[in-house]
Amino acid sequence: MSYSFVVTAQNKIIINTDLGTEKISRHIYGHFSEHLGHCIYGGYWVGEDSDIPNTDGIRNDVVSALKEIGIPNLRWPGGCFADEYHWMDGIGPRSERPTMINTHWGGVTEDNSFGTHEFLELCNQLGCEPVICGNLGSGSVQEMSHWVEYLNSDNVSPMTDLRKENGQEEPWGVKFWGVGNESWGCGGSMTAQFYADQMRRYSTFLKNYGSNRLYKVASGPNGADYDWMETLMKNGNPGRSFQGISLHYYTVCHDWRHKGSATQFDESEYFTTMQKTMFMDELLRRHINIMDKYDTQNRVGLVVDEWGNWHDVEPGTNPGFLYQQNTLRDAMVASINLDLFNKYCRRVKMANIAQTVNVLQAMILTKDDEIVRTPSFYVFKMYKVHHDATLLPSVVESENYTVDNESIPDLSSSASKDANGKIHITISNLNPNKGTAVICELRGTEKVDFVKGSIITGEKINSYNDFGKKEEVTLKEFSDVKVKGNVVTVNMPSKSIVMVELQ
Numbered sequence: 183m184s185y186s187f188v189v190t191a192q193n194k195i196i197i198n199t200d201l202g203t204e205k206i207s208r209h210i211y212g213h214f215s216e217h218l219g220h221c222i223y224g225g226y227w228v229g230e231d232s233d234i235p236n237t238d239g240i241r242n243d244v245v246s247a248l249k250e251i252g253i254p255n256l257r258w259p260g261g262c263f264a265d266e267y268h269w270m271d272g273i274g275p276r277s278e279r280p281t282m283i284n285t286h287w288g289g290v291t292e293d294n295s296f297g298t299h300e301f302l303e304l305c306n307q308l309g310c311e312p313v314i315c316g317n318l319g320s321g322s323v324q325e326m327s328h329w330v331e332y333l334n335s336d337n338v339s340p341m342t343d344l345r346k347e348n349g350q351e352e353p354w355g356v357k358f359w360g361v362g363n364e365s366w367g368c369g370g371s372m373t374a375q376f377y378a379d380q381m382r383r384y385s386t387f388l389k390n391y392g393s394n395r396l397y398k399v400a401s402g403p404n405g406a407d408y409d410w411m412e413t414l415m416k417n418g419n420p421g422r423s424f425q426g427i428s429l430h431y432y433t434v435c436h437d438w439r440h441k442g443s444a445t446q447f448d449e450s451e452y453f454t455t456m457q458k459t460m461f462m463d464e465l466l467r468r469h470i471n472i473m474d475k476y477d478t479q480n481r482v483g484l485v486v487d488e489w490g491n492w493h494d495v496e497p498g499t500n501p502g503f504l505y506q507q508n509t510l511r512d513a514m515v516a517s518i519n520l521d522l523f524n525k526y527c528r529r530v531k532m533a534n535i536a537q538t539v540n541v542l543q544a545m546i547l548t549k550d551d552e553i554v555r556t557p558s559f560y561v562f563k564m565y566k567v568h569h570d571a572t573l574l575p576s577v578v579e580s581e582n583y584t585v586d587n588e589s590i591p592d593l594s595s596s597a598s599k600d601a602n603g604k605i606h607i608t609i610s611n612l613n614p615n616k617g618t619a620v621i622c623e624l625r626g627t628e629k630v631d632f633v634k635g636s637i638i639t640g641e642k643i644n645s646y647n648d649f650g651k652k653e654e655v656t657l658k659e660f661s662d663v664k665v666k667g668n669v670v671t672v673n674m675p676s677k678s679i680v681m682v683e684l685q
């Protein structure tokens with residue numbers, strides 16, 4: 183294990199600067215966007231004739247904001263939508279594309295104006311890798327294999343010709359490929375064994391074209407469904423039929439029928455949210471143990487391709503659109519999960535927070551031509567320092583944060599060293615009632631210098647950013663740091679997230 187929590191009477195982090203071996207893939211900082219509510223339509227896609235400034239129909243403000251956080255990949259078109267999406271409906275002249283009903287999300291009519299070419303143009307503008315989830319639930323092997331051919335083939339072939347007719351001469355070389363989504367639920371209500379057999383069959387016909395090698399992601403377990411993981415790793419032909427396996431876990435404060443408000447919550451609900459999101463630690467540890475049993479060479483990646491807070495929708499909005507505000511509490515949930523993905527980066531090779539714009543724990547909210555950067559956005563901006571850096575194994579010795587006789591650690595943290603030798607430590611003080619001096623002992627070096635720091639905090643646990651108002655939660659410079667040799671003391675305010683750069 184690369185780091186662990188120990189409960190003590192002081193807050194201390196021991197960082198082994200000379201023991202790093204694992205790389206934190208930047209793809210851990212990935213995103214997910216579905217045809218759901220105003221994520222695609224209104225969120226990214228406004229069409230070429232819109233008054234909202236756009237490039238080829240895609241909003242310029244959203245693209246430039248997402249570039250600020252260094253978005254490494256984008257998963258699309260779902261989610262549940264993926265298993266009812268027929269990709270051929272979304273190519274060719276837009277005026278001739280058929281419509282469909284989006285049965286999962288509000289029963290609205292989908293006009294397919296945003297399809298394959300528009301998605302790949304979005305990824306091009308963002309400078310990120312596309313992650314496409316194919317339809318295993320209601321599609322066919324031929325349909326999925328044709329989609330891969332359309333995207334990636336440069337041979338003389340019917341699908342290559344069709345792509346060229348539609349204006350794309352060169353293959354896109356899409357690498358990341360989901361073989362169905364939530365096949366235990368909205369993706370077809372399958373048993374693990376039935377899905378394993380189907381996935382092997384589909385996978386056989388998903389070909390590598392040219393030098394492009396597909397990284398196929400099997401539809402993995404729902405939270406703590408360890409049997410699903412066991413069956414897939416045992417019978418799903420890991421490493422050959424799939425290179426990654428997904429895990430979905432959402433943080434829900436109360437229960438699925440009454441999840442709780444995104445903005446109106448008390449300290450006990452804040453605490454419960456932190457406690458429930460920390461369950462990700464146990465999930466990762468136990469799923470990885472199963473993967474280690476069947477894949478001793480560590481060839482298969484764990485891909486947490488849906489995670490984040492799921493609250494009740496904002497009052498007055500369409501319940502099928504999953505539109506929720508985003509507070510300092512959401513920022514804490516982001517930092518805790520990202521620290522955990524860093525911690526388990528030996529196995530966790532990709533993760534995708536749900537869902538980038540206007541849906542669930544979004545980075546950006548839009549209203550007409552305005553956008554808001556959420557507190558979660560600023561966590562992703564702060565954590566860019568960990569992209570492709572080497573994880574530094576650490577031990578977090580934390581005081582307890584106690585509410586209603588239940589306790590969790592005050593602190594979440596991770597540390598890495600980048601290609602230039604700079605060390606970055608991210609620390610969250612979850613406790614909303616107490617600031618703390620966190621002592622960071624950097625073993626394996628005698629002396630470090632403080633270079634710079636940044637902080638995210640707010641006046642209240644439910645502070646948030648809203649349209650037409652000054653930001654209440656943002657990223658600011660931070661320098662309340664003292665260095666003596668290899669010991670760095672970080673004076674953290676209550677309910678804050680801090681990044682410290684050292685060299």
Ligand code: AHR
Nearest residue numbers: 260261262263363364536
């Ligand atoms: O992100 C919303 C939905 O949550 C996705 O469509 C589905 O995969 C999951 O259940």
